[in-house]
Amino acid sequence: MSGWRLAWTIGRRELDWRFRGLRLLFFSLLIGVAALAAVGSLAAAMERGLAERGSVILGGDVEFARSARLATAKERTLFASTGRVAESIVMTSTAVTGDRSIPVQLKAVDGAYPLYGALRLADRRTVGAPPSGEAWIDPALAARVPLGSTFRLGTATFRVGGVIADEPDRLGEGFSLGPVVMVARRDLPATGLMQPGSLFEIRYRIATAATPQSLIDRTTAAFPAGGWETKTRDNAAPGAGRFLSRMAEFLTLIVLTALVIAGIGIANAVASFLRARQATIATLKVLGAESGLVRRIYALQLVWVAGLATIGGLGIGMLAVPLVSRAAAGVLPIALDTKVAPGPLFLAAGFGLLTALAAAAFPLARAATVPAAGLLRGSVDARRTPLAQGLPWLAVPAALILALALGSATRPLLTAYYLGAVAAVLVLLAGLGLLVRWAAATVPRPKSPFLRLALAGLHRPGAGTVGLVVALGIGLTMFVQIAAVRSSFDANLARNIPERAPAFFALDVPRDRADDFRATVRSASPSAEVQLVPLLRGIITGYGATNVADLDEIPDGAWALRGERGLTYAETLPPGSSLTEGRWWPRGYRGPPLVSVDDRLREALGLKLGDELRFILYGVERRARIASFRRIDWDTLGFNFVLVLSPNALADVPHNMSATIGLPDGADAAVREAIAGRFPSTSLVPVRDVLEQVGEVAAGVSVAIAWAASAAILAGIAVLAGTTSAMREARTYDGVVLRVLGATRGQLLRLQALEFLLLAALVTIVALGLGLVGAWLIITMLFDFAWEPDPWLVAGTVAAGLIVVLLVGLAGSLPTLAARPSRALRTL
């Protein structure tokens, strides 16, 4: 019989099929693998849903879009020669009904819409563009403008002809500042909203048999200054796709961290399981088993249990897709593809099994050293494991985990930094654990026997002090970090928004009526603060010697290079900005066009003063030299522009103004009414609505953080439970002897509490430091916010964390108190 076969024969026979001693391993892995498989499978299902329905989401196989400029006759001819073309125009507008004006997303579609998928109304009709004079509206708007009623858009009136139930290309449309109102393309001129300089986007979607990229290449070659932004069916909702993959990656890392932390608990539990097997191991050795066979027997048992947990976890993870698909059918923006994706399952299984192997490395190496002769002396304690014996068994799975994590990451460097930071914190905490053990062994013995025993509990052979410090440390660090980040976040938002947020954004204020607009607002609310800025839209095409089109990937932080950006010009430095380098142009400047650039864009692209920036505006490429760099205070919620040009660079282009309107309480309705009457083509967007949308995104991120926190805290609890169970035998023995000598169970409980408190007090100090440093990095470096944590919240959270730790620790110790001395003395 080969060594492995023999090991399996004996191991299978020796295994306790109720998994006693291995349940922590089983459930930690089951939950960890299930979470990883669920996150990965859901992300894959969404990504596949996005990819497979790309044509429907985009509304065509390829889309050409640009601001405020219809396709020329030649461009139209080219588009039409390649397939069926649908033209649509999208803009932010205001629906006025009676005395109410509601910001909406106006979408004017022609007879070809939709090229793919079906536009369905609430009354189950499948329709195309609305008939002339009618509009299909979003259900959110139907509550205020019911079916059959009329409303005004600009200077035209529409009747609500239907409520949209399913708009096939909704996800591809991206972020909008109001519910959608769909009208016929031919009705749009009557609204008067398409004036020269108005902000609207025109889109040509094409259903073609040709490959989308070839069509893009042909168009770019034929019209190099066309300024078209293009999307293909393969990348129909790039923002959503990017968000999904990053969120999935973030959650995977968090769950992986939790799994690694749980690995420490698993290691303790495996050590405790194998310690309970020492007599068996010694007996096997007496009967002729060598240490290699012993290692194989228990490795196979662990792999068997870990394998079952992994299979169970994969099963649960796989169920997540159909369950979420069914439960959240109305909420999800896309239909999930419920086919099983093997990739994420393979990854989850790999992470789970490798974590179990890494966790078992040292306990297995140690178990193999149990001396056979111990049976003759009544002591079968394993010997100290030489580092060289355990290390390869730990290093190989650890390296494979790292390789899997990096290999599956879309941003390996970030993943490497993250895992590096986690490893550094673990090493630091393990160091602290060793220090605590050493200190507990070295300090003078206290007089109180309980304190003396509590100290001894920290350094006795087999004490799980290091594992406990790491578990407590990670858990408390997470508590501190989350409390500090969230309270800083809230403090920043509370400080900035109420004072500085305007009541309205106004879009498309005619440039020649700027003073009239200001006067109209002030007539309705004399103390209103109105700030008007020119707003144009253009695409950055190059900087220095670099053409954006030649970049394989947009550098991190250079989001301004993606698609169209708002551009403005100004005589003086805009409020909310401060110069960091260079000089502002003088009033009335007439020289070569100049531009002032956001500091962050400079950092992302490595720009210098004097570099040339190129951008396309209404089909014409323009150039400007960098005259200065600015730091922008982004949280002011005003109009902030990455690029501000000297007035002579843009003033010749037809454009409208945009405005921020700050109002005293109660003035909103009067101002809205005044503007709706005198400026029908101007859209007013209440800032509260924008903040609500931002708030929804922030709430989603909060859920992810809470998820992450609970995963890590659960892992910490698993470690705590594993460690207390590992220490149970020694504690039971102490407890029994003390009870024989007259100690009460209450006194023993206090002894355990004292030991945990001693440890937790030390760990809290370190966790406070680590958590606050982590939170400070996130708040100041990642978000560029002010560092304003709430000390009371942090202290309260730490206290709550300590109570949880104490309760879990004591709950784990209860069985040791329940041991009956008479029975325990015979078996221990």
Next chain:
Amino acid sequence: MSETMTDMMIHARNVTLTLGSGEGATDILRGIDLDVARGERLAILGASGSGKSSLMAVLSGLERATSGEVTIVGEDFTGLDEDRLAQARRGRIGIVLQAFHLLPTMTALENVAVPMELAAMSAPFVAARAELEAVGLGHRLDHYPAQLSGGEQQRVAIARALGTRPALLFADEPTGNLDAVTGAVIMDLLFERCDATGSTLVVITHEPGLAARCNRVIELADGLLVADRAA
């Protein structure tokens, strides 16, 4: 190897055993010389801490001697590492322990089969069944240790130790955990099975009755062999 040596089951010269190191080092065995011939029944006597169990550990290959020469059933144990010692024990040495030490998650039959499987014997379960029937436990094959009495557990341990037909059987106070009546039954069984299998027997005991049934008795005190006489 000479004929005398092949007939010599145990050949130990100047065996020492020191446990611990530095200031905590303790000399457990201090130069033991011992020869045991095939078929002998040897009893080792001595007070607690005299080194009886340690001598048995060294002679049975459970412990490596610190110095000296140990040849067991023709195999030189000197210098073998722990794993080589485990291999050397297979089929050559059987061990019966005071506290039985059966594997708690295995049935009586499985317990007896394990050493045969380790020694790669053919049909281990058939042989194990025969061995259990020989110790009177043919009706307890599928019982777990927890379901057996102390005497029954020690019978299983004897069956397990002799299943591979070892040339040498060590027994460490085999009746120490049993009452007098059961102990006497186990003692009878032990000698009877050794006679049947032809194994040489080395038994550590405090019981004068058990020692008296052996044909040779040695006595240890403070790690030294202080008496060697015929029983």
